[in-house]
Amino acid sequence: MSEELKQPIKEASAAASTASSVKSFLAGGFGGMASVMVGQPFDLVKVRLQTSEGIYKNTLDCFKQIIKKDGVLGLYRGMATPLFSITPIFAVSFWSYDLGKKIVYAARSKDTPADAPLSLAEVTFAGAFSAVPTTLFMAPSERVKVLMQIQGQGGEAKYKGPLDVVRQLYKEGGVRSIFRGTGATLLRDSPGSAAYFVAYELVKKALTPAGARPEDISPGAVLFAGGMAGVAMWTIAIPPDVLKSRLQSAPAGTYSGLLDCARKTIAADGASALFRGLGPAMLRAFPANAATFLGVEYSRKALDLLF
Helix, strand or coil: CCCHHHHHHHHHHHHHHHHHHHHHHHHHHHHHHHHHHHHHHHHHHHHHHHHHHCCCCHHHHHHHHHHHHHHHHHHHHCHHHHHHHHHHHHHHHHHHHHHHHHHHHHCCCCCCCCCCCCCHHHHHHHHHHHHHHHHHHHHHHHHHHHHHHHHCCCCCCCCHHHHHHHHHHHHHHHHHHCCCCCHHHHHHHHHHHHHHHHHHHHHHHHHHHCCCCCCHHHHHHHHHHHHHHHHHHHHHHHHHHHHHHHHHHCCCCCCCCCHHHHHHHHHHCCHHHHHCCCHHHHHHHHHHHHHHHHHHHHHHHHHHHCC
16 A cells, blocks of 8 residues: 555544544533532542541441531532533543553554454553553542541531641642542552453443444443443442551551551451452442443444544
């Protein structure tokens, strides 16, 4: 093929790749909004169980106490932070997953057919890779969210809102304080994201009728595959999530690092403390992530019609 013909093909391919990345970013944002709206009450309860000592008997008691004190709207305490931060975070996550898949395609041998589906190992890599850029946004967002969520358990509220949290954290310890828990966030999200996307792709493939494309499965199948993806992620993500919540909510100097947090947590409360909050996390995992993937899949289809 002559160079004159190759150049337009390369340009068209680059344009298609850019469009795909933009669509993944926007669709991920829509999925993030859906996730927050559905999952916020469960996430609030999870964080309070992970960071409190002796206040709540169990998941149900935590729900009851929050509603009794603050009403049903109390279950959405701290939602402003994840709504405005998780939306772009999910956008980055799905964009990063798309980028991870492109890296895999670029690394394949020339003998591999261009339309060959990704292997399990390749999806695992792309999923784990997606957590790396996402953590840069996720860690400070989680820090602010956790501090907002643990307010109201006793005493006066320390923070007026998310921006006040950022202001006070910066005043107390600079940028480092805002990003406390970044290592724990990556430890949670890298294997968690691998499990997340692998589970979704596997379940979606299993639910695809013979002769049909995975992209054309029913909304019910998308909901089920997305829900199972969330369950898969949180099955392995709870221990590092507990450590992350404790690191991010504790006063400065309580822990010297992630390993110190793990050591002190186990010494004080036993290994079972690493699974505190598992109940609400699993209750949240299915509906929140079912909503996420439904939002992603159908917003992506709408975007495909636009460009």
